[in-house]
Amino acid sequence: MNEDLLKVLSDQLDCKSSNSKIINLEPLTGGASKEIWKFEIQSELERGKYILRRGSGIEGPLAIKTSEEAAIQKNVKKMGALVPEIISVSTKDKPLGDGYVMKYVEGESIARKILRDEKYKNALKSLAFECGESIAKIHKANINEFSFLPRKSVFEQLEDLYQTYLSFNQPSPVFEYTFLWLKNQNFGELKDSLVHGDFRLGNIIVSEKGLASIIDWELAHIGNPLQDLGWMCGNSWRFGNTEKVVGGFGDLEDLLRGYNSVSDFQVSHEIVKTWQVFGTFRWGVICLIQAAAHLNGSVNSVEKAAIGRRVSETELDIVDLLFLGGK
Amino acid sequence: MIFDKPTHIDLLDAVSYFLKEKIQGEVPPHLAFKLRIVENVLNIVKREIIDGEILSEEIYEDLRKLLDSDSASINDLAELISNGHIDLENDDLKRLLVKLSINKMKIDNPNYSTLKKLVE
Numbered sequence: 001m002n003e004d005l006l007k008v009l010s011d012q013l014d015c016k017s018s019n020s021k022i023i024n025l026e027p028l029t030g031g032a033s034k035e036i037w038k039f040e041i042q043s044e045l046e047r048g049k050y051i052l053r054r055g056s057g058i059e060g061p062l063a064i065k066t067s068e069e070a071a072i073q074k075n076v077k078k079m080g081a082l083v084p085e086i087i088s089v090s091t092k093d094k095p096l097g098d099g100y101v102m103k104y105v106e107g108e109s110i111a112r113k114i115l116r117d118e119k120y121k122n123a124l125k126s127l128a129f130e131c132g133e134s135i136a137k138i139h140k141a142n143i144n145e146f147s148f149l150p151r152k153s154v155f156e157q158l159e160d161l162y163q164t165y166l167s168f169n170q171p172s173p174v175f176e177y178t179f180l181w182l183k184n185q186n187f188g189e190l191k192d193s194l195v196h197g198d199f200r201l202g203n204i205i206v207s208e209k210g211l212a213s214i215i216d217w218e219l220a221h222i223g224n225p226l227q228d229l230g231w232m233c234g235n236s237w238r239f240g241n242t243e244k245v246v247g248g249f250g251d252l253e254d255l256l257r258g259y260n261s262v263s264d265f266q267v268s269h270e271i272v273k274t275w276q277v278f279g280t281f282r283w284g285v286i287c288l289i290q291a292a293a294h295l296n297g298s299v300n301s302v303e304k305a306a307i308g309r310r311v312s313e314t315e316l317d318i319v320d321l322l323f324l325g326g327k
Numbered sequence: 328m329i330f331d332k333p334t335h336i337d338l339l340d341a342v343s344y345f346l347k348e349k350i351q352g353e354v355p356p357h358l359a360f361k362l363r364i365v366e367n368v369l370n371i372v373k374r375e376i377i378d379g380e381i382l383s384e385e386i387y388e389d390l391r392k393l394l395d396s397d398s399a400s401i402n403d404l405a406e407l408i409s410n411g412h413i414d415l416e417n418d419d420l421k422r423l424l425v426k427l428s429i430n431k432m433k434i435d436n437p438n439y440s441t442l443k444k445l446v447e
Contacts, residue, residue, distance in 0.1 A: 027357050028357065029356065029357045029360045171401065171402045171405035171406065172401075172405060173401060173404040173405045173408055173423075173424055173427065174424050174427070174428060175405075176405045176408040176409045177408050177415065177424060179409075180408065180409075180411075180415060181415070235440065235441055238440065240438075240440045241440075242440035242441060242444055302361065302364060302365055302368060303361060303364050305368070306364050306367060306368050306371075309368075309371055309435040309436070310435070310436070312428065312431040312432050312435045312436075313432065313435070313436065313439055313441070315427075315428045315431065316428040316429065316431075316432050316439065316441050316442060316445075317441055318428075319421075319424050319425045319428050320441050320444075320445065322421075323421045323424070323425055324425065324445065326441070
């Protein structure tokens with residue numbers, strides 16, 4: 001398989017005419033639905049590190065095309081957002097399939113390493129503020145440039161999530177309660193923005209100096225920008241450090257200070273909590289979607305099977321937020 | 328049961344030990360990551376065999392009281408909430424939703440941060 005990939009990747013990057021070659025091609029641990037490969041391009045003059053990200057053909061219903069992720073990153077890079085430099089984009093009809101090649105960014109994306117390793121201790125102190133700034137920059141992008149992205153209000157998204165949950169025929173009293181609760185909340189009347197959709201540890205690269213890059217744009221869409229803030233604060237993305245609301249490393253005050261320093265509007269603590277409940281419900285439904293791909297036989301994956309038993313984490317987090325004073 | 332020892336639990340333990348102690352260190356990183364998921368799955372199965380019935384029965388008992396019915400199910404409760412046939416401010420309902428979530432988590436992931444926080 002690696003030999004085949006090596007060939008189509010070399011063709012995609014036109015290695016023959018530039019007299020260069022691909023070396024050290026190796027798979028990295030990616031998300032549940034994407035392939036990630038690390039490799040180097042060796043030419044007479046230089047040697048550089050790159051990442052290939054491509055769709056596995058089993059993306060969930062919420063995911064955009066991998067090549068569209070590349071288009072977004074190219075656009076927001078122009079505005080100074082921290083994203084990797086894209087060097088080549090492939091589409092579904094090409095031998096490489098739906099994917100793109102980007103320059104490798106030095107740093108770490110694995111959440112537990114970022115939270116645990118001594119060398120990131122200093123970077124973590126200002127990371128919540130930097131994340132806030134970066135999210136606000138993304139939200140300032142001109143949405144007219146992203147006509148290919150789905151555009152949905154929070155209540156349309158909520159209805160979609162609920163219908164998706166219903167389609168799996170696994171009734172959850174907690175999700176039923178949550179759906180009714182969310183339908184009656186105020187999510188803030190804000191201008192539609194580019195929403196990353198999955199901004200959290202695991203999808204950002206952190207170096208010893210701080211936030212280095214924002215990756216994994218597969219859940220990007222146009223909608224209420226506050227979704228990204230609530231998502232980032234969900235307990236699912238604190239990796240056990242439950243007392244640190246922002247990603248298991250930072251405080252909400254710092255995230256909002258960073259956000260409000262760039263944004264045209266000011267965000268309060270209270271509204272983030274409502275979005276946190278929404279985000280937790282959304283993650284629960286995404287877990288159901290992932291597990292269903294295994295259960296309906298479209299893919300045999302122990303990883304996807306296991307994620308079905310993480311739905312209960314979101315139910316527990318929601319009852320904690322709604323009834324037990326959870327933060 | 329008519330089956331000999333090792334019991335199903337003994338067998339699961341033997342497989343878990345083999346994967347963790349003999350295989351984990353021998354596979355490349357991207358498979359080591361998946362192997363940890365496999366070990367977690369085996370542990371879910373083991374916990375469910377040991378405690379699944381008692382944790383479920385605790386919930387059914389509360390459910391029968393709340394809905395005043397001998398045959399109340401999780402599906403019934405979900406439907407009552409969805410149809411607006413139960414008051415969302417009912418404290419017994421809230422308590423039951425909390426207990427249901429806690430009992431599920433005791434099987435799925437007893438180390439989950441929110442569970443630890445709530446039961447300690």
